[in-house]
Amino acid sequence: MAHADTHAHDDHHEHKPSGIGRWLFATNHKDIGTMYLVFALGMFFLGGAMALLIRLELFKPGMQYFDPQFYNSLVTTHALVMIFGAVMPAFVGLANWMIPMQIGAPDMALPRMNNYSFWILPFAFTLLLSSFATAGGGPAGGWTLYPPLSLQGGTSFPLTIFAIHLMGASSIMGAINVIVTIMNMRAPGMTLLKLPLFCWTWLITAYLLIAVMPVLAGAVTMLLTDHFFGTSFFNPAGGGDPVMFQHIFWFFGHPEVYILILPAFGIVSEIIPTFSRKPLFGYDAMVYATASIAFLSFIVWAHHMFTVGMPLAGQMFFMLSTMLIAVPTGVKVFNWTTTMWRGSLSFEPPMLFALAFLFLFTIGGFSGLMLAIAPADFQYQDTYFVVAHFHYVLVPGAVFAIMAGVYFWLPKWTGHMYDMALAKWHFWLSSISVNVLFFPQHFLGLAGMPRRIPDYNTQFTDWNMVSSVGGLVFGVSQLLFVWVIVKCVSSGERATDKVWSDAMPLGLEWTLPSPAPYHSFEDAPEVK
Amino acid sequence: MARPRRHRALVGRLLLFTAGSFAFGFALVPLYSVLCKVWDTGNRWYGTQTAEAAVVERPVADRLITIEFVANVPRAGDWEFAPQVSSMRVHPGKLYSASFHARNLIGAPVVAQAVPSIAPNSVARYFRKTECFCFTPQRFATGESRELPIRFIVDPELPPDVDRITLAYSFFDLPQAAAAAR
Numbered sequence: 067m068a069h070a071d072t073h074a075h076d077d078h079h080e081h082k083p084s085g086i087g088r089w090l091f092a093t094n095h096k097d098i099g100t101m102y103l104v105f106a107l108g109m110f111f112l113g114g115a116m117a118l119l120i121r122l123e124l125f126k127p128g129m130q131y132f133d134p135q136f137y138n139s140l141v142t143t144h145a146l147v148m149i150f151g152a153v154m155p156a157f158v159g160l161a162n163w164m165i166p167m168q169i170g171a172p173d174m175a176l177p178r179m180n181n182y183s184f185w186i187l188p189f190a191f192t193l194l195l196s197s198f199a200t201a202g203g204g205p206a207g208g209w210t211l212y213p214p215l216s217l218q219g220g221t222s223f224p225l226t227i228f229a230i231h232l233m234g235a236s237s238i239m240g241a242i243n244v245i246v247t248i249m250n251m252r253a254p255g256m257t258l259l260k261l262p263l264f265c266w267t268w269l270i271t272a273y274l275l276i277a278v279m280p281v282l283a284g285a286v287t288m289l290l291t292d293h294f295f296g297t298s299f300f301n302p303a304g305g306g307d308p309v310m311f312q313h314i315f316w317f318f319g320h321p322e323v324y325i326l327i328l329p330a331f332g333i334v335s336e337i338i339p340t341f342s343r344k345p346l347f348g349y350d351a352m353v354y355a356t357a358s359i360a361f362l363s364f365i366v367w368a369h370h371m372f373t374v375g376m377p378l379a380g381q382m383f384f385m386l387s388t389m390l391i392a393v394p395t396g397v398k399v400f401n402w403t404t405t406m407w408r409g410s411l412s413f414e415p416p417m418l419f420a421l422a423f424l425f426l427f428t429i430g431g432f433s434g435l436m437l438a439i440a441p442a443d444f445q446y447q448d449t450y451f452v453v454a455h456f457h458y459v460l461v462p463g464a465v466f467a468i469m470a471g472v473y474f475w476l477p478k479w480t481g482h483m484y485d486m487a488l489a490k491w492h493f494w495l496s497s498i499s500v501n502v503l504f505f506p507q508h509f510l511g512l513a514g515m516p517r518r519i520p521d522y523n524t525q526f527t528d529w530n531m532v533s534s535v536g537g538l539v540f541g542v543s544q545l546l547f548v549w550v551i552v553k554c555v556s557s558g559e560r561a562t563d564k565v566w567s568d569a570m571p572l573g574l575e576w577t578l579p580s581p582a583p584y585h586s587f588e589d590a591p592e593v594k
Numbered sequence: 595m596a597r598p599r600r601h602r603a604l605v606g607r608l609l610l611f612t613a614g615s616f617a618f619g620f621a622l623v624p625l626y627s628v629l630c631k632v633w634d635t636g637n638r639w640y641g642t643q644t645a646e647a648a649v650v651e652r653p654v655a656d657r658l659i660t661i662e663f664v665a666n667v668p669r670a671g672d673w674e675f676a677p678q679v680s681s682m683r684v685h686p687g688k689l690y691s692a693s694f695h696a697r698n699l700i701g702a703p704v705v706a707q708a709v710p711s712i713a714p715n716s717v718a719r720y721f722r723k724t725e726c727f728c729f730t731p732q733r734f735a736t737g738e739s740r741e742l743p744i745r746f747i748v749d750p751e752l753p754p755d756v757d758r759i760t761l762a763y764s765f766f767d768l769p770q771a772a773a774a775a776r
Contacts, residue, residue, distance in 0.1 A: 276612045282619075303764075
């Protein structure tokens with residue numbers, strides 16, 4: 067245990083604790099970051115396997131393999147696993163690895179809490195997934211948990227609620243750690259407006275997390291007391307209103323979608339300047355745009371529920387405030403594009419993923435604008451168009467940015483260069499198949515195919531088959547990603563300290579040796 | 595060790611922020627009710643569950659609108675619950691009576707509450723009830739059946755484009771009230 071303590075003043079302590087204890091009692095930001103990333107990768111494959119089962123059932127019209135109840139629980143847990151198990155932990159893992167290295171700190175500010183926040187997650191997901199073994203199966207009311215449907219779940223209902231409580235506690239602790247680290251542990255001379263953008267976007271994300279995760283905890287607690295303790299928050303018989311749940315849920319839910327994308331903006335803002343060999347265009351504008359998006363995310367929630375019935379003034383407000391988000395987002399896309407303008411571009415795997423992010427995330431943004439139009443939303447609501455929209459912003463958006471970040475920093479972590487050819491194969495297979503997978507879902511949705519239904523009318527067959535084939539190719543090509551990482555950990559050409567020496571890597575992480583030492587900066591660097 | 599102390603102060607503030615967010619989630623509950631009342635939306639039965647104090651009859655002889663009655667029970671088999679007539683033609687400004695028939699099929703004495711809903715939602719405030727079984731919990735013995743009266747008047751100010759109002763009741767048994775009654 068004594069060895070697991072990583073105090074800043076333990077200089078020349080490259081000695082790592084050994085055995086399982088190194089991981090169980092980990093307090094080192096790199097060890098915890100690695101555990102988060104490995105956990106996220108595992109959950110990505112688990113959620114992906116669920117997605118493939120969904121695509122299998124939807125390959126042909128008619129009921130093929132699953133009964134509707136099991137299909138619904140696949141849809142529900144796929145969402146929970148991917149959001150809370152894959153994307154969020156992956157971002158926290160990257161934050162753990164990179165934030166101390168980018169701000170010139172030896173470690174995260176609160177290493178013990180860091181350990182708790184990681185180790186809660188396996189328990190949370192064991193709880194969630196164990197509900198599949200109970201009578202009545204897994205949660206099947208959709209990840210949004212709308213009452214009264216979610217209240218009718220069997221044993222899975224309390225298990226899901228408690229799992230969400232644990233996931234929330236974990237992300238709140240992670241967020242507090244990030245804020246304290248960035249606020250208190252920056253190297254001398256690193257003012258807030260010199261902070262790398264990945265740290266900036268994470269700082270704002272962390273504030274979003276502590277602002278809205280407790281609201282979700284409150285909402286699911288109300289569900290719990292409605293179900294077990296006779297309260298009537300959402301029960302009309304006792305004076306409640308089920309629509310209120312939707313308001314509270316989406317008050318959490320909309321900032322949550324920015325929690326899932328702002329760190330991705332940060333990663334892309336690090337990668338594009340490096341491989342354009344130009345500093346980022348409009349750094350200050352990027353920071354202010356991120357802050358504006360975060361602010362706006364609190365006042366647009368009801369665009370998720372235009373059809374529940376609300377006054378015309380409400381529809382107008384939520385429609386226009388939602389469209390306003392396109393302005394700061396447009397600033398970001400403009401700045402990334404302008405950074406590349408007349409830059410000296412090269413197309414290493416991280417840059418390829420960042421470029422795919424730029425194109426495909428923007429497509430997701432455009433379909434978001436279509437959904438923001440209140441009268442049009444009455445047609446799109448609960449169709450595959452919505453599914454296509456949020457998968458475009460989450461898969462080639464958030465997930466591609468995570469992969470770009472891994473390919474960007476992996477040599478710094480392992481000390482080895484990875485197999486560039488294989489990584490490019492991974493990129494091309496993924497970016498082509500992800501479009502084959504999700505683009506046809508726009509057509510299906512506009513033609514009226516509803517989401518969360520295991521069967522469909524025969525006129526939807528062709529595009530569903532195309533989509534399923536794309537899904538299979540996308541899923542299988544992720545095995546390449548694992549292969550590249552595994553190879554890179556054990557072997558490969560030695561990486562230089564700058565890693566991308568012929569590009570222009572900025573930032574303190576590139577001043578450290580590769581692989582990065584166990585304790586990042588024992589002596590704080592001077593930032594001019 | 596100035597650094598840990600600095601951390602502790604910030605962590606304290608952030609935990610307070612987190613607790614505040616949790617409390618805010620619950621504060622949204624009363625806030626929602628207030629906003630629904632202000633904007634006349636959401637909990638549609640607000641205001642539809644209280645009696646009008648004094649109503650002056652001012653019949654509009656040349657206007658007829660249709661009132662439709664709908665009865666719902668959350669679980670089939672618990673209640674026999676239906677309006678005596680499924681619709682009426684009424685003059686705005688004139689007082690009318692109607693009634694619903696209810697029979698307890700639960701097999702035990704029960705206290706029930708009817709929750710009204712008026713469609714379209716925007717005309718709820720023109721539909722005034724002077725007497726309604728929905729104002730109070732209703733006590734039913736095992737197998738008891740009863741006629742439940744309602745007296746209402748449609749405000750003559752009703753917007754001219756409305757020619758049809760639907761009044762729907764859902765009949766819920768109140769388990770807590772029943773337990774207290776025993």
